[in-house]
Amino acid sequence: MTETLLKIEGLHKRFGGVVASDDINLDVRSGELHAIIGPNGAGKTTLIAQLSGEIAPDAGHIYFDGRDITGLATPACSALGLARSFQITSLFLDFTALANAAFAVQPNLGHSFHFWSDARNDPALVAPALAALSRVGLQNRAHAEVSSLSHGEQRQLELAMALANNPRLLLLDEPMAGLGPEESARMVAMLRELKREFPILLVEHDMEAVFALADRITVLVYGRVIASGDPVSIRANESVREAYLGEQDEEFVDG
Amino acid sequence: MKTWLTPRNFVVAALIAFLLLLPLYTSSTGNYFLLSLFTRIVILAMAATSLNLILGYGGMVSFGHAVYLGVGGYTIGILAYEGVYSGWLQWPLAIALSALVALIIGVLSLRTRGVYFIMITLAFAQMIYYVALALDRYGGDDGLTIHRRSQFGDWFNLNNKTLFYYVCVVFLLGTVYLVYRLVNSRFGRVVQGSRSNDRRMRAIGFATFRYKLVCFVIAGTLCGIAGALLANHTDFVSPSMMHWTRSGDLIVMVVLGGMGSIFGPLIGAFVFLALEELLSSITEYWQILLGPLLLLVVLYARGGIDGMLSRWRRD
């Protein structure tokens, strides 16, 4: 019995004259990867920001595991299990990859008002951090400073941090941004594995990846949901083709 | 491989050894001026170390840190003026007040970021400075003389210059060790992470405001203790202790020595104050060199002296 883990009802958000979210309804069930696609400026990142508590919606509700989390602050959302990765890489640049992952592990252990014991080599932090790095294939770069990692490795670390954060649902904002074909393929393989373990809400532009991974696809244009359903029906949908897929490679339109 | 035998560690060890052995020299030669100078250096190094906690590790650019020197100092001064000389009463109160002031300023300022934060801490510090100026009863602009140092019992006489010096050194080393443990603890990791990327820190689940506030209060309290020491050292307190340019001096010490390094502030205070003493005996316009020097350090030597020494190892 698949349960709905994340439910968004009637979400509205305006910035001055721009409507970023216009009556958005969607949900994510356990065991599925639900992809959000749409042209630039469609409000995809604003949606993620509202889900993770960075922005409060003007109207509407967000339910996570039955709880109303509308307007809940970011740290609280994270504590409930909503782990997010960022479209524009947002890491701790002057720390190692391992330290970055360890940061993500730390909140799982409760409050951090511990003032004395050295946290740098604490196995309770380091072990799960290494595990998360291994999951994404970065274990050999654990002691490299993030600023020296390649872009692809940094995107992997973004994912690792979301994993290390004890997630119950993954909010991934364009994890494939800026990746070359080989790296993209690796990321797709990784996500395919992960979706067996975690429900995933994936925002992406990479259509190959989206159609390879998604169980459901929702199309967002100017903040509105213009279509939502399984990949086959989305691909065939006229308004979707017109608004968005027409911009993409022709081969996908033909299926 | 003796990885800890580096030029930097050598310099630090030499500095600490010097501080510990100084009184042997001064009591045998009777050169108490030197002892007094270094007492002041040690106290300000403690203040700089406390600033480094929030500035170097926490990324909170407080331009009003000298305020706590004043709060701690004036607590001692005002109580002494009113006839309360017992250190057992003065010091806990000085500590409590410093913490309280830091809490209030922190709560109001830490909701802001970047340049706002800098300006706000500056403004609050100036506010407290003006309050001290307006306190006619306690000397106002002229300051307040302290006729008796904090009393802790006959066996512990702070008027003994050598004893007082060692008390200050103990406080300095204790503060350095405390900061060392704090920044490497889980608490310290959150604070450092917030400096590096506050947004991500919150995204992974930390209510960073709370941690920064606690850090801010700890730093203010430590500086307040330094203020209490300073008051006892100079037997005098005045509003100028808290003027924002004093805060600027503290920042210079931290940056010059090396922000975000444990011994940086100690090195920085030493160099800054020793230079000040040296240069002012040559010319009264020595600050005209300090300004451009600071700019050069900012532009080309961001890691400060500690940074330069650490890089030396790799050559």
Place this chain on the structure above:
Amino acid sequence: MLLFIEQCLNGLQLGLLLFLLAAGLTLVFGIMDLVNLAHGSLYMLGAYFGATFTALTGDFLTGILLALICTWLVGMAIEVIALRKLYGRDHLDHVLGTFGLLLFFNEAVRLIWGPAGLNLTLPSWLNRSIELLPGVPYSSYRLSIIVVALVVAFLLYFLVMRTRIGMLIRAGASNREMVAALGINIKLLYTLVFGLGAALAGLAGMMQAAILTAQIGMGENILILAFVVIIIGGIGSIRGAFIAAIFVGLIDTVGRAYLPDLLRLFLSPSGASTAGPALSSMLIYLVMAVVLIVRPEGLFPANAK
């Protein structure tokens, strides 16, 4: 009543001077993202140049004009020599670097002009008392400050809102990469903007010099008030700076004049005489604290950024 009107006018005058300073600060911050602690030094230099040139030339207006030009030139020199290298760095670097400049200028002024302050004597045609309303005398000089500052404020508004340069300034404030990409000489723009800010600060300084004398360190005290203005008004907003500056000027002046008397209604005379001056000094910071609690981004924040 007469005293109240006079205090209000003094408050307006202080507010307008603060606006001149705050406008320069907020322009530089809004466009170059630079925190400039040495802004107060330009204020001080304006005062010293003003006093020196009016004394040298013997003519008030010539002296002021020369002083303005000098301050403008020094401002641009600072920008080219020192500040250019600071752009793009984090704010701590700005604070430290410009703090270094501040120290340098304080000492340089001391070296050149000596530690004692300098007086700016007003010509007789400015040093009069005018009757604004029957029975309300007011210094013609203070009045002229108000007039000049208002004119400058209007010109600034016109410049920023209605000219091409102003459009570049506003564009630069919201997206400097784009402006640079459009081929506009961003370096020149920055230098000019900084020079403008310097001239504004210098003008404020020399106007104030006739009332308070030119002194070392005069820049620091007023700089902090200018920061308070920006915090209350909102960074990057000239309109916010104007409203907040008038507000701050009025509160500070009227507060200092009437608060001790007000306190005497509630406290004992000795209590009022201790608390009075202390609270008056604190007043404007308390207001700032309240604004921070209620609206941390300021009352009229600029939307960009």
